[in-house]
Structure formats: structure tokens, C-alpha cells
Amino acid sequence: MSQHEQWQPLIVAFCCNWCSYAGADLAGTSRLEYPPSIRIIRVPCSGRINPQFVVRAFQRGADGVLVAGCHPGDCHYSTGNFFARRRFLLATRFLEYLGIEPERFEVRWISGSEGQKFADVVRELTERVRKLGPAWKLRDAV
Amino acid sequence: MIAALLEDKHLEELLRARVRQLLESGQISLFLGYERQESLPGILPSSVPCIIRDPSDVARLVFDRVCHRSLVKYLLDLPTGGDSKERRAGLVVRGCDSLALQRLIQDHRVSREEVYLLGIPCTGMVDKRKLSKVYPQSPSVSLESILDDTCLGCDTHNPVIYDELLCEKVSEAPSSVVDFVQVRRLEALSPDERYKVWEAEFSRCIRCFACRNVCPACDCRQCTLESNDPGWITKHTSISEQFMFHFIRAFHVAGRCVGCGECERVCPMGINIGELNRKFMKDIRELFGRDNPKMPRDVEPLGKFNPDDPEEFL
Ligand code: SF4
Ligand code: SF4
Ligand code: FES
Numbered sequence: 001m002s003q004h005e006q007w008q009p010l011i012v013a014f015c016c017n018w019c020s021y022a023g024a025d026l027a028g029t030s031r032l033e034y035p036p037s038i039r040i041i042r043v044p045c046s047g048r049i050n051p052q053f054v055v056r057a058f059q060r061g062a063d064g065v066l067v068a069g070c071h072p073g074d075c076h077y078s079t080g081n082f083f084a085r086r087r088f089l090l091a092t093r094f095l096e097y098l099g100i101e102p103e104r105f106e107v108r109w110i111s112g113s114e115g116q117k118f119a120d121v122v123r124e125l126t127e128r129v130r131k132l133g134p135a136w137k138l139r140d141a142v
Numbered sequence: 143m144i145a146a147l148l149e150d151k152h153l154e155e156l157l158r159a160r161v162r163q164l165l166e167s168g169q170i171s172l173f174l175g176y177e178r179q180e181s182l183p184g185i186l187p188s189s190v191p192c193i194i195r196d197p198s199d200v201a202r203l204v205f206d207r208v209c210h211r212s213l214v215k216y217l218l219d220l221p222t223g224g225d226s227k228e229r230r231a232g233l234v235v236r237g238c239d240s241l242a243l244q245r246l247i248q249d250h251r252v253s254r255e256e257v258y259l260l261g262i263p264c265t266g267m268v269d270k271r272k273l274s275k276v277y278p279q280s281p282s283v284s285l286e287s288i289l290d291d292t293c294l295g296c297d298t299h300n301p302v303i304y305d306e307l308l309c310e311k312v313s314e315a316p317s318s319v320v321d322f323v324q325v326r327r328l329e330a331l332s333p334d335e336r337y338k339v340w341e342a343e344f345s346r347c348i349r350c351f352a353c354r355n356v357c358p359a360c361d362c363r364q365c366t367l368e369s370n371d372p373g374w375i376t377k378h379t380s381i382s383e384q385f386m387f388h389f390i391r392a393f394h395v396a397g398r399c400v401g402c403g404e405c406e407r408v409c410p411m412g413i414n415i416g417e418l419n420r421k422f423m424k425d426i427r428e429l430f431g432r433d434n435p436k437m438p439r440d441v442e443p444l445g446k447f448n449p450d451d452p453e454e455f456l
Contacts, residue, residue, distance in 0.1 A: 052374060055389050059382050072449070082447035089429050089452060090396060090422060090444070097328065097421050098385065099337025107455040137337050140382045 009063035009129040011038045011122065014053060016046045018076040019111045020068035026115030034119040035126040038066075045069065047080025051091035054105065058138040064104045064129035066121065071109040081109070100137055103128040147285050148187065148207045148268060156308050158200040160260060161232060165197040170232035170258050174216055176209040177202045186270060186277055191216060205234065207268040210290070212404050214243045214358055217252050231257055234308075236264035237298035241400035242358035244303060245438040251361045254303075261304025263312040266293035271412075292403025292416070298436070322424045324417050344384035346411040349377075353405035353415055354391060359398035366390065392418035397426055397443040401436040 015021040021042050027034060043049055046069025057065045067088060075081040088107045096102045106125055110118050129135075157175075164170045177192040189209045194200060213233050220231060235243060240261070246252040269290040276283045286294075300311045328336055354360045354367065366374060367390060375387050392415065399419040406416040423435040426443050429452055435443075 051393055052386070052390060055386055056374075059386065072453070079447065082449065082451070083444075085451055085453070085455065086430070086444055086447050089454065090425055091393070092454075093425050094389070094393065094396075094418075094421060096333065097336065097418075098340050098389070099333045099335075101333045109455055138382055138385050141380050 007130065007134070008035070009037050009126055009134070010061055011035075011064040011066060011126055011129065012057040012062040013038050013040045013066040013068060013122070014043055014046075014049045015040050015066075015110075016048075016069040016076075016081075017042055017044050019070035019074060019109075020046075020118065022112030023068075023110040023114045023118040026112065027119045028115075030115045032115055032119040034122045037064075037126045037129075038122050045075060045077050045080035046084040047075070047077065049084060049088075051087060051094075054091065054095065055138060058100070058104075058135060059140045061139070063132075063135040064125050065106075066125055067105075067107045068110045068118075068121075071111055074111060101132055103132055104135060145187070147283070147288075150206060153262070153309060154203070154205050157205050157234065157260065158203050160306075160308065161194065161203060162197045162200045164232050164258065165194070165200070170230045171195070172220075172231050173200075173203075174213045174231055174233040175203045176205060176211075176213075178204050186274055188270070205262070207266065208270070208273075210267050210270070210407055212239050212242055212356070212358065212402055214239055214246060214252075215356060215361075217243075217246065217257065218361065230255075232260065233257065234260045234262050235301045235304055236262050237296065237300055237302070238264075238292075238400065238402040240301035240303050241298055241436060241438060242402050242404075245358045245398065245400050246361055248438045248440050249361050259301070259304040259306075261301035261307040263300045263307065263309060264293075265299060265312055266290065266296070290403065290407065292401070292406065302437075322420055324414075325420050325424050328417060328421075340385070340388075341381055343413050343415075344388055345381055347379070347384050347387070347413055348411060349379055349384075349387065350410060352408045352410065356404045356408045357395060358400060358402065358404075359395040360391075366394070388415065388418065391415070392422065395419060396422040397435070397445075398438070399423065399436070400438060 015024055024040055049067055054065045069081045069084055072081055072085065092105060092107065095105055108121050161173045165173065173194040175192055175194060176189040179188045179190045181187060187208055189204055191211055191213055192202060194203060217231060247254055266289040268288050272288045276288065297314055299314055328339065374390060375383050403416060406414065426432050426435045430443050432443055
């Protein structure tokens with residue numbers, strides 16, 4: 001086994017309370033298996049996720065970041081994720097432009113009934129990040 | 143020789159005469175303009191902003207190709223309150239100044255009635271760094287070779303708002319900014335290469351905040367960069383903090399930047415932060431179909447959405 005395969009990356013996931021967090025919950029109660037790499041931060045809505053949060057996560061130790069919200073049209077506050085979609089269409093491109101590997105950052109719509117999808121997304125993201133190795137760009141010097 | 147390229151004495155006389163009339167008639171109570179900065183022989187000519195209140199002072203006013211500074215942000219520092227007529231300020235606006243002012247008006251930081259605008263169709267300002275290489279020895283230089291890069295790519299030579307024009311409109315050349323040449327060049331690099339480019343740029347930043355202060359799109363009363371809670375940045379200048387600073391600055395003007403180029407001109411370290419702003423302009427144009435990403439609107443692209451926006455996150 002190479003060093004990278006043993007290494008467990010740290011993934012920070014910003015999940016909206018109403019869909020994606022419930023999806024994560026469902027994955028748990030359905031006893032679906034997914035890597036223990038993830039740390040979930042619950043936010044009221046994907047519209048609450050300031051793109052600066054993503055930079056902050058990378059600063060403080062994340063190797064990958066997931067942003068998850070309700071499917072467009074399903075937002076608990078009607079339109080929060082439509083604003084988030086615009087914001088993150090730009091933010092994903094901008095992070096990449098600054099030199100962050102696009103594989104480390106993902107935005108997905110995950111509903112409360114998509115426990116399986118949540119588990120799959122986390123697994124895939126973890127595997128991609130594992131291949132890249134630990135993130136060092138943007139990292140705080142400690 | 144070079145001096146002749148920089149000056150327009152006729153325009154300057156017109157400007158002085160008009161400002162005198164406006165002040166004397168009480169249409170404006172002060173005029174924001176430029177005056178010559180004292181300089182020694184052989185030192186670059188330069189102009190600094192000045193405020194004229196007394197009609198007999200108009201002879202101080204100059205207007206030439208070294209009047210870089212945009213004056214519109216000074217409007218935010220003028221005393222407020224009282225009868226708006228009394229505090230009506232006059233100022234000159236070129237194309238980029240008028241876009242910047244439009245930005246402040248859309249953001250309700252300045253009201254249109256508070257200002258009297260002398261429009262000057264502009265054919266470009268001189269880049270001091272380019273000028274310093276040829277001044278004063280070179281007998282002949284072309285104007286083109288010393289013009290500011292922003293001006294070379296400008297597509298808004300004529301002011302978009304004004305009360306009167308001081309000279310004839312000029313023809314608008316197609317903008318070269320829309321090609322986003324530098325942005326595309328950076329996009330073609332690998333992530334690691336791009337990171338190195340930005341690391342080299344940002345590590346020179348001394349966090350003087352000049353780029354923020356000068357920016358007409360950075361017009362919040364309370365700036366997040368100065369907030370301790372939440373403290374997005376501290377006084378550290380570690381590279382990680384530099385990325386955060388530049389991420390915040392650029393993202394906060396995404397969709398709001400008018401492309402005036404002031405931030406690039408003012409930076410004492412010559413950091414090319416304009417390529418960050420232009421990246422957003424390019425993406426906004428491509429993703430949300432905004433044809434002129436520089437033109438201020440009342441609702442900016444990030445302040446609204448379209449249910450049919452591109453979907454990449456399924
Ligand atoms: S970001 Fe720079 S170019 Fe854009 S409006 Fe502000 S100062 Fe002008
Ligand atoms: S003007 Fe230049 S040095 Fe000053 S804070 Fe902005 S980028 Fe940094
Ligand atoms: S509540 Fe889930 S995205 Fe708005």
C-alpha cells in the first residue's frame with residue numbers, strides 16, 4: 001500500500017439543514033458506509049455559505065471541501081440555493097484560477113431522501129482527494 | 143516634446159472658465175479637480191487632487207494626461223447634511239469616472255443631484271511607469287507607447303453620465319479587455335503553475351489597502367476586512383492570509399467592478415489584481431450572459447438569479 005492509500009484526508013462539508021444534513025442523517029440511520037474523513041458543518045441554507053468559508057476551511061486543515069444544499073426549486077427558503085448556485089459557479093472557477101485543484105472542491109445538491117447519494121459523493125470526493133495527497137495551498141502556517 | 147503629448151491647454155482654459163462660472167453663480171459650492179504637484183526639473187510631472195471653493199483659485203486647476211486619480215470616491219468624504227444644493231460638488235468625469243460614479247449612485251452612496259458633472263471624452267491617461275522610462279530625455283515617443291494599459295483596452299472613452307461636455311465626443315474603439323487575453327493565458331496554466339503565479343504576486347502585497355480605498359465598487363460603510371468579529375484576516379501577512387485578503391477583495395467586487403483600473407494603478411507593489419477582477423468579468427459574461435460586465439446596474443449579477451442558470455452541481 002502506498003503512503004497515500006493509507007492516508008485519510010480531511011473533508012469539510014457545509015450542509016444545509018433542511019436537505020443535505022438530513023441526507024447525511026439518512027445515510028447514517030440507513031447504516032450506509034462512507035469514509036470517516038468528513039466533518040459536517042450544518043448551515044441553515046446553502047445561501048448562507050459564504051465562499052470565504054471554503055477558503056477558511058482550506059486554511060485550517062481541510063484537504064477537500066464539499067458544499068451541499070437542496071435541489072434548485074426545493075430550498076426551504078425558496079430561492080437561497082439559486083443565489084448560491086450563481087455564487088458558486090463563480091467561486092469554483094475562481095478557486096481554480098487561484099491554483100486550487102478543482103478535484104478538491106465540490107458543490108452538490110443532495111436532498112433529504114438521498115442518503116445513498118450523500119454517501120457516494122463523500123466516497124468519491126475522498127478518493128479523488130486521496131489521490132492528490134494532503135492540501136498545502138492556502139494552509140495557515142502554524 | 144513629451145510635455146506636448148501630455149497637455150491640452152485649450153481644454154484646461156475651458157475647464158477653468160467653466161468652473162469659475164459655476165462657482166460664481168452658486169451652482170456648485172466646490173469643485174473637485176486636479177492641480178500640478180510641485181516637481182523638480184527632470185522629475186516626472188504629476189497631478190494631485192484638489193478642492194477649489196474660491197472662484198479666484200481656478201487658475202490652480204489643470205487637466206492633462208497625468209491626472210490619473212479618479213475623484214469620485216472623494217465624494218464620500220465630503221461633509222454631508224444640510225441643503226443638498228449647498229453641498230453640490232462639481233467634478234470632471236471621463237468615461238471610467240462616470241462608470242465609477244454610476245456605481246456609487248446605484249449603491250445610494252451619492253445622489254445624482256449632489257453632483258454637477260463636466261464630462262470629458264478621454265483618449266487615455268499616461269502610465270507613470272512607462273513614462274518614467276522615457277522622461278525627460280527621449281526626444282520622441284509615441285503616445286500609444288506610454289498610455290496606461292487600462293486606457294489602451296478602454297471601451298468607454300465618453301462619459302455615460304454628465305451635465306455638459308467640455309469637448310467633442312470621441313469614437314469608441316472596440317475594447318480589447320473583452321478578449322481577456324491575460325486571463326486566458328493564466329487559465330491555460332496548470333493549477334500548480336497558477337498558484338505559483340499568485341503566490342509570487344500576493345507575497346509582495348504590503349496590505350496597504352490602497353486598492354480597496356480607491357475602488358468605487360468597494361463603497362461599504364463598514365468593511366469586512368476591518369472587522370475583528372468575524373476576523374477574516376489579521377495583521378499577519380502569511381501567504382495564506384494574503385490569499386484570503388485577495389479572495390475577499392476580488393469576490394466582493396465581482397459583478398460590481400467597473401474596470402476603471404484604479405486598483406492596479408494605485409498599488410505600490412505593482413500587483414496585477416486586475417486579472418482577478420477580469421476573471422470574474424469573463425465568467426459573468428460567459429455564465430450569465432451579461433454583455434457589458436463593466437456597466438453598473440441597480441441589481442448586480444450576484445444579487446439576483448435566473449432559474450435557468452447553468453447547472454453544474456447535480
Ligand atoms: S476593482 Fe479595481 S478596476 Fe474594478 S472598480 Fe474597483 S478600482 Fe476599479
Ligand atoms: S494596493 Fe497593492 S500592496 Fe496595497 S493592499 Fe492592494 S494589492 Fe496589496
Ligand atoms: S434550505 Fe437547503 S438550500 Fe436553502
